[in-house]
Amino acid sequence: MSQWDGKTDILIVGAGPVGLTAAVFLTHYGISCRIIDKKNSPTQTSNAIGIQPRTLELFEEVKLSKIFLDHALRVDQSVLFLNKKPCFKINLSEFIDSKYNYLSMVPQNKTEEYLLNYLTDHNVNVEYCTELKGFFQSESGIQSTIKYSSKESLIQSQYLIAADGYNSFVGRSLNRPYHQEEYPYQFILMDAPATLSKSFDHKILIGMKKHFTLMVFPMKSGYRFLAEVSQADFNQNLEGNSKVFESMFKATIPSSLLMGDPTWFSRFKIHEKLIKDYKYKEVFFLGDAAHVHSPAGGQGMNTGIQDAINLSWKLSRVIKNKSHGKLLLTYHQERRPVAQKVIQRSKRMSQWVLKSIHIIKLLKPMIKYLLSLKSFQYVINNTIAQINISYRSIFDRFSKPKNQVYSGDRYLFNKSIQMEDQYYLFDDIGDIPKCWESKYHIKIFKNRRLSSKNSRQYCLVRPDRYIAFIGEDIKALKHYLIKWC
Ligand SMILES: Cc1cc2nc3c(=O)[nH]c(=O)nc-3n(C[C@H](O)[C@H](O)[C@H](O)COP(=O)(O)OP(=O)(O)OC[C@H]3O[C@@H](n4cnc5c(N)ncnc54)[C@H](O)[C@@H]3O)c2cc1C
Known part of the structure; x- marks a missing residue:
């Protein structure tokens, strides 16, 4: 019992x-x-x-x-090598719209x-x-x-x-x-202390060959070596053998390599x-x-x-x-x-x-061109950084802002603050009664404009720093508060 x-x-x-x-x-x-x-x-x-x-x-x-x-x-660049030659570079530290760029x-x-x-x-x-x-x-x-x-x-x-x-x-x-859904990829993985050529510090390295792709990730305590291998190689329990990673490295990445004793091996399929x-x-x-x-x-x-x-x-x-x-x-x-x-x-x-070394070779000029465009890198980097996550589609119906910021977008405070589980209402119009604080369990701040470019409006920020409501229609704001607060 x-x-x-x-x-x-x-x-x-x-x-x-x-x-x-x-x-x-x-x-x-x-x-x-x-x-x-x-x-x-x-x-x-x-x-x-x-x-x-x-x-x-x-x-x-x-x-x-x-x-x-x-x-x-901190990692600031990712470099892809084809047959030991640098093919593309992606700067990870540029264009990220965050202080943690x-x-x-x-x-x-x-x-x-x-x-x-x-x-x-x-x-x-x-x-x-x-x-x-x-x-x-x-x-x-x-x-x-x-x-x-x-x-x-x-x-x-x-x-x-x-x-x-x-x-x-x-x-x-x-x-x-x-x-x-199953993916047709299988990986072997190894963590080990290692020394690479100095110019590769703080970089993610991706080396491609016809039959495998090797990715090398820097960590404080060494490197992660992750390789996508054929089914036959996967079945051979290669992960117990650091020599396999060394030879893949030498075949794809133009750097010296001094490897210490591995600290972790694993292998997995992805789905x-x-x-x-x-x-x-x-x-x-x-x-x-x-x-x-x-x-x-x-x-x-x-x-x-x-x-x-x-x-x-x-x-x-x-x-x-x-x-x-x-x-x-x-x-x-x-x-x-x-x-x-x-x-x-x-x-x-x-x-x-x-899987597409041939496609990458074929599209190399186009990919190079795209990566040279700041707007392209901006979108890619902010997407991977998860800065671009927004709940706009869910909130569209609540607001009609007169600027580029929408309900559902991320909100950034100038300094590090703790909101607890409270909504913050920035009342730039100045007519929200104080009693709304206790009625809707929110905190009101008067006359703090989102930016000098914006017209005066209400901006309600959620505890997870996304905008719940933005606009100048007090009725719509009240409707939102009654519904959700
Ligand atoms: C090689 C590799 C590299 C990755 N790299 C990244 C990366 O760089 N960045 C990234 O964002 N993600 C990465 N991921 C994905 C990431 O590892 C997972 O998404 C993450 O660990 C999931 O965390 P979780 O807490 O949801 O689950 P888990 O870490 O799996 O934790 C679930 C826990 O639940 C416990 N549990 C299960 N059943 C019960 C039960 N009945 N009772 C009590 N406890 C139970 C388990 O013991 C386990 O501890 C990587 C994954 C892999 C395989």
Whole structure:
């Protein structure tokens, strides 16, 4: 018989980077949560290594950006070699519309460590060796059975966050439908300390040959060597052999190489997977439990982390009765299209970089021309940096701004501030009554113009720093506040 193990607002299943981020933000908002993971300790290996600029912007809310930056290696260029000759260069540090205008390399074990440290500092215990074995939803909430060292117990929660990875137990238990597709690519991976020619510092190197593509990523503690290989090579368990990577490197990249003892090997095939509904009753799917795709572009973990941030403030406001429960529906409406686009892009990127040496040779002049266009690089860099993510399409109907900023766009503060779970209303017209603050649980700032170019208007900013409403129609603003706040 299972023992009763108490109540919590939210049970988070999975303490990977996504579950941990949800726990960090919920804790920041003062929401009680428990976070469990069946593994016995945090991730020890580097797995996801790229932290995108938008993730760093959003981590400012919980004062984690600086910690990540202090330990990151900044990458400023990516170079593609065809037969050892540089073919294309992409400057990653230019044209990104953020103060974090670079890709930051932080191994996943470190990412988890910084998130865990935050939780420890705030007296939240991550319950390792604790597995979700079953659950059911009823009118009074969710009752979950968890198992810790052969003992089963019951937890009652209002909501359940499924951050339990690509083979989500929660998704399978609920029989949730996914769109799935296998890719015809297989990878071998190795992390090792290495010394390359000085001119290749802080660069991602991609070397292409007819039968394989090798990617080399710099990290603070060495390099990640990632190779797409043929099925035959994949089957040979090549990953145990660092000589294979050395010879691929020598065949494709014009640099010296001194390699130390490898610290990690892995091999994997890639596939894509996207859950149909991000929300099912009071259960939410986040991170790899909702979307999986090729690692090309370093998007998966970042997308998952931003799922967690998008959901956390909404849960906080609904639990505290500051917002109507239907706000939670927007989690699916906003985040699924983001993952859909990421999947399309990373699929295209994989097809281009991995399988089409002939096409790349053929289109070289055109690609070179495109990369020489600032506008092209601007779009590419801001898309990969996840700066371009916007929820415009969902908000279009709420606003008619007289400038280029729309509801759903990202909002940038001049300095680092903590919004908690409050909306900020910038009232440039000056006629919003003070009583709206308590009525709609918002914070009002008078006469702070968005920029000198804009006409006077109202701008309502959400806790995740996206514009909820912008315009000069007070009735439309009120309609928005009544509906969502
Ligand atoms: C080689 C490689 C490189 C990558 N590089 C990048 C990159 O540079 N940038 C990027 O953004 N993404 C990258 N990704 C993708 C990234 O690794 C994943 O998207 C990310 O780790 C997903 O995090 P998560 O927290 O959703 O899931 P996971 O990290 O898989 O965590 C899920 C957790 O749930 C736990 N769990 C499962 N079932 C249960 C249960 N029943 N009870 C309790 N606990 C349970 C598991 O033990 C696990 O710890 C890369 C992926 C690969 C393979």
